[in-house]
Amino acid sequence: MAGSPTFDADFRARFRDLLGWRRDVRKFRRNPLPDGTLERLIQLACLAPSVGLSEPWRFVVVRDVARRDKIRSCFKICNAAALNSHDTNRASLYARLKLEGLEEAPCHVAVFADRSTAQGHGLGRLTMPEMIDYSAVLAIHTLWLAARAEGIGVGWLSILEPVEVAAILDTPPDWTFIGYLCIGYPIENCDTPALEREGWESRRPSSETVFYR
């Protein structure tokens, strides 16, 4: 088709850099994003694939200080339970990890998926209704990469109780909580995951994840 872009070796090398230097960011500077930045990133996120073109992602921008405080309390409770789930050695390592940037990050976005949406007319989700949730995950990832391309960091927090988050944010009952994003300028950039640097876990060769049938 006329106008169809091709991507050269230089772009592909830079894209690989983008993938390799995208991090789950937990250490943010406190300065805000310029006006309109978040909306622009969400616009890009909406270019993500969605099952049946259902676009079921719902972005809840959390600005209210009281609600942010409640989210942080929710995290603290869930994180204490997670700490207690480990044996002594692991627990002391876990306690040293910084797993979120809720206090410093200027921008908070909770992402939900709307399984009740009529958009898409149910296509592709009869046997796999979870495709709606997966579509919202694809949008998060798109936003994440687009943010990194602008030097903006994203941290995805899952150490939260979904039912509590929905209550704190007063969202419709049909929405499924997918993830809570902290967004802002990172203190540092790195091509190694924080959990690897801190000795929690290390990456394995990709070949170990491939099977043939």
Place this chain on the structure above:
Amino acid sequence: MAGSPTFDADFRARFRDLLGWRRDVRKFRRNPLPDGTLERLIQLACLAPSVGLSEPWRFVVVRDVARRDKIRSCFKICNAAALNSHDTNRASLYARLKLEGLEEAPCHVAVFADRSTAQGHGLGRLTMPEMIDYSAVLAIHTLWLAARAEGIGVGWLSILEPVEVAAILDTPPDWTFIGYLCIGYPIENCDTPALEREGWESRRPSSETVFYR
């Protein structure tokens, strides 16, 4: 950090093109991917974020003709059920859609998530075990974009019965089926989703998906 890449306006514009011209491809040429291409794409996919660095994605490359035939039969049964779920007008439109490229695509990859993996030591998934599935979704999306950057198309098929797919591919009981990918060179490139061109559904303004709290 030294060596940290920055991404300029030109890259960001090209990256936006990549997002905008990534399609769910259903019409493939039959010629195979060059040797090693799929493995390279999977290597890039493994740069995706994963909860607790668990890397729970499992890529099952389906080469066996008999297994491919069974997958196609599974799709036909599920697709007939989907057709019957629509009223007469929608059903006649549905019947005209080409929703998969199982016969033409040279490369088939079923993606699973291993919720039983010890990698990551459970971090980030105590309250949200579904984060393991989401991590596999992130890997699929990474592969999808990396493929498009090389002019290779990906189609994600969800009109399948997960239990059947697992049986056909003889996968471990702990693995969750996430999606079935058809991969190959596309017949055409386009910046408009096929479902929009064919009148099934249209995209909405991204602002409709944003809420403030």
